[in-house]
Amino acid sequence: MTYGMSQYQSQSGTYLPPREVEAMAFRHVNDLLSKAKTHSDRQSALSANLKLWGILLQGVQRVDCPLDEILRNDLTTVGTWSMRYANVALNSDTSLKALIDINEDMIEGLSASAPITAAPYASSTTPGEARMAVQMVG
Template sequence: MTYASSQYQKQSGSYLSSREIEVMAFRHVNSLLADARDHQKKTMALAANLKLWSLLSMSVERNDSPLPPVLRDDIIKVGLWSMRYSNAALNASKDLKPLIDVNNDMIEGLSAEPEPSPMTAAAPQAYAGSAPTSSLELVG
């Protein structure tokens, strides 16, 4: 875990998953993009979008990223497109809807239930004879 992410985790609380934090960040940026009615708000919204995609791209480029290589490459490609479009929109009168649409796609993907891994799918069968235990009982 990087220093920045560990500090962010301290501030945000341990009750939110990284996916939930990312969804919140995309929703926040989309609200800024949707409300960008004047030049100052548009500049702030595009700067926030650039920062979000830059941070996301840097995190998936790390060697210790748990994402499969294909997904990492796709996120980097989408991020590069979003950052290029944001930069172009800073200098020209461009519609911000494509950025909002891409961010909504990310929200949808992050909000979806992850597919269980083969190990996770086999776990319920391995413990079929044991009594159900809540995660709180396991931890504390």
């Protein structure tokens, strides 16, 4: 922990757990992606998405990463796909819904207090809400 962080924590008395900080980062990026109406806003939102996933992938690839190998591999696959998709979307009018959906899944996983059990995909959405199926290739 850096000196500045330790001083902040000692002064504030409380701090957020790392999972909550990560969930907040994904919420922020999703907010930017969903509100991006202009070309400039879209590029800023996609850049924020690329930075977030880049930081996450750097952490996952560290030797001292506490996550098990299967989860690390899955996060690497999803993160790489998300970054490729965002790069394509930077230069086209590709929908941002798939990125928002992936980030929402990350938020749900980070916010879960208990292990998540597998459930049918269709039951995870509310009536009338359509989620884009994403096929990860390449």
